[in-house]
Amino acid sequence: MVKLVINGEERQFDGDQDTPLLWVLRDEMGLTGTKFGCGIAACGACTVHIDGAPSFACVTPVGVLEGAKITTIEGLSENGDHPVQEAWRDLNVAQCGYCQAGQVMQAAALVDQYDTVTDEDIDAVMSANLCRCGTYPRIRAAVKQAAAAKSGTKEAEAQ
Template identity: 85%
Template sequence: MVKLMVNGVERAFDGDEDTPLLWYLRDELGLTGTKYGCGIAACGACTVHIDARRPLACITPVGVLEGAQVKTIEGLSEKGDHPVQEAWRDLNVAQCGYCQAGQIMQAAALVDQYDTVTDDDIDAVMSANICRCGTYPRIRAAIKQAAGQQASGAAMDADVRKRSRSDA
């Protein structure tokens, strides 16, 4: 039996440990936001967060996830207000939408990891995710917007902490 956390909920998997995480998420847990795209780790539609990594759920066997923290698109933000999700909506990034969960998960990891992102950062990280509709310019713009929101939020938090200390 493999014990893991999925979107903050403790889970136990008692099946074939070679089962891809994607099928466990979709078929057993009903978390259908993570998409099946190619099944060979070539498209990125099934990108999730596992601990500090962004593996592809279609080729990650559940058996290697003992004690892991798995986050899917459903667990990215309870209210759908992660800066990347907000930027995606603001800029109407999605066209057909099929790849978007994977794109958002990859972009969120990038934005959460760095205070600022460059075009080179975006190219390096997002190259693992394919958009068959070609919305790459909108994806890039949304990532930059989200990174700006993250930085602004961090600056506001720091300013509030600074004012709180001076008021004390």
């Protein structure tokens, strides 16, 4: 049995320890915001935070997560008011939306870690997450807006 803290709630999984976290979240815990994209950590649709760091749930076996604190898109912000979520809405980032939970989780980790972000920072971090619709300019603008909002500056640049 693996004990986890998922979105602030203590949970247990009593199945195969090699089961990817993605399937535990979706099938066992009913948290379907985290999406399956590729299953090989190549697209980022399944990005969650494990102990505060962005991680691919599709390739992370639940057995290595004893006691880990996991945050999914459902647990990022109780009211959907994380600066990244607000910027995503303000700038209409999502197109089809499939990759967006992973994009938001990756961006939130970046914004939570740094007060200011450069284009190079965004490229380096967000390149792990693919968007088939090509909303990269809006993603970049939203990350900048969220970082500015978090730091209290007015330096957000819409692109």
